[in-house]
Amino acid sequence: MKPSIKHAFLAVACAGALGANAQETLKFGLSVPLSGAGAGWGKGAEFMCKAAAREIKDAGGIKVKGKTYNVECIAYDNKFTAADGTKVAQTLLNRDGVKYMHATGSASILAAQSLTERQGVLLFSQAWAKSGKGPGFPLTFADIVTPFEVAPVMVEYVSKTHPQAKTVALFNVGDASGREAETVVRPLWEKAGIKVLTSDFYERGTTQFQPAAQRLAALKPDIIDMASPPPSDIGQMFKELAVLGYKGIKVATSGTAAEGLVTSGGAAAEGIYLGAAFTFDGPTATAHQRKLNDEAKPIIGESLSVATNPAYDAVYMLKAGAEKAQSLEPKDIAAVMSEVKFHSFYGENIGFGGKDTYGSSIQPMLPVYITQIENGKVAERAKIQPRY
Numbered sequence: 001m002k003p004s005i006k007h008a009f010l011a012v013a014c015a016g017a018l019g020a021n022a023q024e025t026l027k028f029g030l031s032v033p034l035s036g037a038g039a040g041w042g043k044g045a046e047f048m049c050k051a052a053a054r055e056i057k058d059a060g061g062i063k064v065k066g067k068t069y070n071v072e073c074i075a076y077d078n079k080f081t082a083a084d085g086t087k088v089a090q091t092l093l094n095r096d097g098v099k100y101m102h103a104t105g106s107a108s109i110l111a112a113q114s115l116t117e118r119q120g121v122l123l124f125s126q127a128w129a130k131s132g133k134g135p136g137f138p139l140t141f142a143d144i145v146t147p148f149e150v151a152p153v154m155v156e157y158v159s160k161t162h163p164q165a166k167t168v169a170l171f172n173v174g175d176a177s178g179r180e181a182e183t184v185v186r187p188l189w190e191k192a193g194i195k196v197l198t199s200d201f202y203e204r205g206t207t208q209f210q211p212a213a214q215r216l217a218a219l220k221p222d223i224i225d226m227a228s229p230p231p232s233d234i235g236q237m238f239k240e241l242a243v244l245g246y247k248g249i250k251v252a253t254s255g256t257a258a259e260g261l262v263t264s265g266g267a268a269a270e271g272i273y274l275g276a277a278f279t280f281d282g283p284t285a286t287a288h289q290r291k292l293n294d295e296a297k298p299i300i301g302e303s304l305s306v307a308t309n310p311a312y313d314a315v316y317m318l319k320a321g322a323e324k325a326q327s328l329e330p331k332d333i334a335a336v337m338s339e340v341k342f343h344s345f346y347g348e349n350i351g352f353g354g355k356d357t358y359g360s361s362i363q364p365m366l367p368v369y370i371t372q373i374e375n376g377k378v379a380e381r382a383k384i385q386p387r388y
Contacts, residue, residue, distance in 0.1 A: 023061055023068045026328065028053070028315060029092035029101035031085055031112050034077035036205070037230040040260060041104060042077065043300040044308025045126075048345070049073035049102065051292055052315035062319045065326055071315055074098065078108040080204060085111035093119055099330050102126065102143065102314040104307075106177035113140060122321075122330035124314035126307075128228060128254065129180035134359035139334050141352070141362045143310035143317065147184040147227055147253060148357050150275040153368045153384045154253050155185065158223065158273060159192040162249055165222035167195045171212065171229070171237065174201035178228035185227045185253060197221050206233070213240035220248075227253035227275075231302075234272070235265025242268035249273075256305035258378045269373050273381075276306035277371045282380035289345065303378070306369070309345045313364065316343045338362070353386065 030049055032042030053071035061068040074096055076088040085108025092098045093115055101116065102124040103109040109127045116123040117139050124143040125132060133142060159165065168189045172178035178201060186196055197219045202212060216224060224241070226234050234252045238261075255261065255274030262269045279285065280293045280303065292312075293304045300308070320342035321333035337352065338361040344350040346366055354363025370382040 023057075023070050025072045026062070026069050026100065026318075027096055027098045028071050028073050028318065029096065029098035030073060030075035030311060031078045031088040031092065031101060031103040031105075031108055032075055032311075033080045033105060033108075034075065036079060037232045038080050038105065040300050040302050041230070041256070041305075041307040042075070044296060044302075044304055045102065045104060045311035046073065046075040047296045047299055048292070048304065048308055048310075048312035049075070049315055051295070052312045056315065056319055062322055064322050064328055069322075069328070071318070073311075073315075078103070078105060078112075080105040080108060082107040082111040084108065086115075088112070089115045093121055099328070100124075100318050102311050104310075106131070106180070107175055110176065113137065116140070120330055122318070122333055124310070124317060126310045128177040130358065131176065131180065133362055139330055141317065141334070141337055141364075142354070142358075143314040143364060145276075145306060145364075145366050145368055147181045148354075149363070149366075149386065150368050151181075151185045151188050151227065151253055153382070154251065154273065154275045154370060155188040155192050155194075157370045157382055158249065158251055159189075159194060162223075165194060165249055167197050167219075167221045168223040168225055169197050169216045169219055169221035170199040171216065171224065171226050172199070172201055173204050173228045173233075175204055178204075181227040181253070185225060189223075189225070194223065202229075207236075209233070209237045209240045213237060213244055213246075217241055217244040217246050223249040223251055225251040225253060226255075229254060231256055231260030232264040235261040235263065235269055237265075238268040238272065239265045251275075254307075256307040257302045258373050258376060259302035261373060262376050270376070272373045274371045274373070274378065275368070277378045278303070278305055278309070278369055279371055279378040279380045280304075281377065282371075284380065284383055292345075304345075312345045313342070313350075313366075317364075319343075 089112035250272040253275040320340040325332040341349040365386040
């Protein structure tokens with residue numbers, strides 16, 4: 001063999017070997033709040049997406065038809081608004097070319113969904129609301145427990161733990177997620193024999209809670225439940241209530257972590273029941289969960305929570321769906337998603353359910369944790385396996 005021909009042959013052979021082992025990248029978009037009251041959730045979601053991507057890469061990647069794929073996380077700030085949610089979705093889909101994305105905030109999610117469903121993009125929804133889920137949205141899957149899963153557990157636990165409580169006041173954000181959360185929790189309290197004295201709403205972005213606190217305190221409810229506000233708002237509201245002498249039962253169905261509540265609420269945060277928090281000191285926490293939390297806290301300023309962890313699960317849902325379908329096409333993945341079992345932050349072999357609630361099996365069957373702030377930290381009170 002002549003040298004030139006030999007060298008050419010070796011070059012082609014090496015290129016073929018490299019091609020066989022090459023790992024391609026799947027772009028995974030994140031539409032999350034990176035500023036404002038929900039910034040901790042958005043920054044945590046970005047961290048968790050990257051953590052899942054790193055783990056998958058280290059474990060050998062996503063395997064589809066003999067090829068190996070890794071995940072790249074691309075995050076933009078949706079500011080928890082529909083307008084910015086639309087801008088972020090347009091950027092991710094039309095400029096970055098993503099075919100898979102995770103979104104936080106009901107208004108931002110609905111804005112993004114109008115594009116993702118039309119353009120054939122797989123959307124993992126962290127919506128606290130029911131709208132935008134079900135048979136009418138075949139490319140949308142939930143990646144978080146919602147009031148439909150959390151509120152029944154919370155109401156049952158609090159009403160049984162405090163049988164002397166007879167009245168409740170509700171306080172929620174006046175957007176789509178807050179109003180839908182209210183429609184879930186109100187009948188649950190009433191069914192438990194707890195009278196709803198009032199159900200008030202406020203605009204997201206509010207910084208002065210004294211007028212609202214005065215109104216609630218004047219009613220002297222045994223329980224105050226906030227089923228949708230972010231931690232900083234919850235803390236501020238309970239701080240104002242404490243100044244007014246409120247000493248009743250404090251419930252935050254949407255409460256995600258102690259740090260944000262303690263920072264904004266101070267001593268008033270003590271005793272708040274949380275429906276979306278996770279304690280890393282509790283009996284059910286694993287070494288893997290503690291490790292990720294230790295890495296995340298310096299970055300996001302608070303512990304990981306039910307509001308940050310869905311982005312981690314979403315990446316693993318994508319992996320399970322792509323490998324089950326042996327396809328990277330969103331429609332092919334969506335067609336098999338309800339059949340897959342995926343690795344979750346909360347354990348192995350997590351599947352989908354929720355058909356009775358949403359009309360199709362788009363809800364991950366995750367446990368619900370009831371926790372309470374005790375000495376400035378989250379303490380686990382109950383872990384309930386899914387009943388849906």
